[in-house]
Amino acid sequence: MMGQTQSTQNGKPLASLSLDLDNEWAYLKTHGDPAWESYPSYLATVVPRILHVLARRKLLITVFVVGQDAALEYNHEALMQIAGAGHEIGNHSLRHEPWLHLYSEDDLEQELAEAERHIQAATGQKPIGFRGPGYSQSATMLHVLARRGYAYDASSLPSFIGPIARAYYFATGQFDAEQRERLNRLFGSWKDGLRPLKPYRWRFNGTSLLEMPVTTFPGIRVPIHLSYVMYLAGFSTALAQAYFNTALWTCRLFSVEPSILLHPLDFLGGEDVPRLRFFPSMGMSGQQKIAIVERCLDSLVHRFDVRSVGEHAAVVATRKNLIEAEPND
Template identity: 45%
Template sequence: MGKRAASLSLDLDNKWSYMKNNGSDNWNEFQSYLDIFVPYVLELLKELDLKLTFFVVGQDAEFEKNHKYLKMIADEGHEIGNHSFKHETFLHLYTKEELQVEIEKAHTAIKKVTGRDCKGFRGPGFTWSQELFEVLEEKGYCYDSSTFPTIIGPLARMYYFKTSKLTDEQKKERKELFGKLSDGFMKLRPYFWTLKNNRRLYEVPVTTMPLFRLPIHMTYLVYLSAISEQLAFFYLKCAIYLCKLTRTSPHFLIHPTDLLGGDMVSGMEFFPGMQIAGHKKAAFFKKVIGIFSRHFTLVSMDGFVNGILKTNKKEVNINSKPIL
């Protein structure tokens, strides 16, 4: 029997979006590190022979200075996904009409630059709503990947608020950032949301450790590596063992800050892990991917979704209330 598939994605959050979510006053100057990060990560992915899904923020596609770099991603054969237009981490507060504008505006801007129609979506900060899923299905999207089944979302949010410059009003808007405690009990394996009139949308959760529901995305591994690389690798191997034990095909999430070091980008000192040099993060990432590749076949999200819908239909859980 061959190896199960594991899907990979990268949320292409730009420097301005991190500044915005940290409460920085000058975030709307739209500072960018795409000119540094995109060539860097594409070379790294080519070295590792990896194809993954880049979730692009529509606002970045509006600026001509970014066009070259966004097109490079598509030209290298990576899937392009929609990560909203304004990258606001409270999409659950949007009306359906506001969501329609947000999704369409991002979709149009991204397609104009990359030449690609987005078929997948991820909400910033793992925020989602039933109205969002309806908008995506009506737009013809194949899948969503906004759910994050972890029990530590509220703790992560508390820490984030404590270290940010957000006002009380901004914190109130972001009260579901990183998810609610109840999100920790949602299903880990892919399933269908059942929408109005028996329509459906496929959901690919960002995988957390089976049973314990702790994060296993790259940002959390980088955090652990700052304490001890041995601890990070032990933690990852435990997560992989539990994924295989429970027949969970993991979806592994990456962010630019997982690969960029403070020696490569200035003004990001507020974000955890930026004290680690870029070359050390790259070496750590290669080791993480090496461990994953020994146990799984690594694919982009569109490759995973197309494959599982065609060959593993029996593993798709059709459920409008994905609670264990």
């Protein structure tokens, strides 16, 4: 439904910005490369780049941190830089396994608790927001998050493109039958494209949990997060920028307060991480990609009042008549 978005004090509608701090080993693990087992990290390289871009625009965002990275001392300096700059720290699971929907309730409790412990020790913040790796989500996960006192989940990607992205990973990776079965819901299913685009409440067992979806293009439900924009930029930077600007305009038209997602590879080129050259857009240099990110963020800031996901969720939580949904697997 079209209409006016709720403006903030500066006269702009609200938006949020987050970054999933997936590390090199996490991409190698999802790709089926055994080199992940030594936990190679690019955080010392990419975090200063990210913080510089954000600081120039005075943006405070949510950074979803993987617990395993927080557990490793050689990542602590980079993680402390993020927290020290004032950014919200979210939980992106302990082991970054996109098959959390297959976990038992006890396993999920342990996964979250251990991730929280390492993240809090490394950053000084206890996460109140969660995003599943590969947008993995289940009713059991939502129940556990609510019981553990989380204010919001941000794992929903309401898009029809998930199976296509999953097919690409299967085509380029090295997976056996068991691994393919575990990854059978990586990036979601076709029916995820029917989920609400605006924030909503999960209701269950007399309690609730706020869902803050990663925004997709209103109407056509294709991704607009920056990794997708980078993919388009591989064909034409002008096309990529026009696409992102049109998506933001359409969000305004349909009264959608966008929650935009960044990834570390939006700031890194193939020269920075040679083992990840298989990933889309890694043919571009880090400098080229940062220029694209900066133009997109400037467009976002021009049109919206950009906050962390936690701040955005706190405002949304005060609103009446939010859509409600019952979780199911």
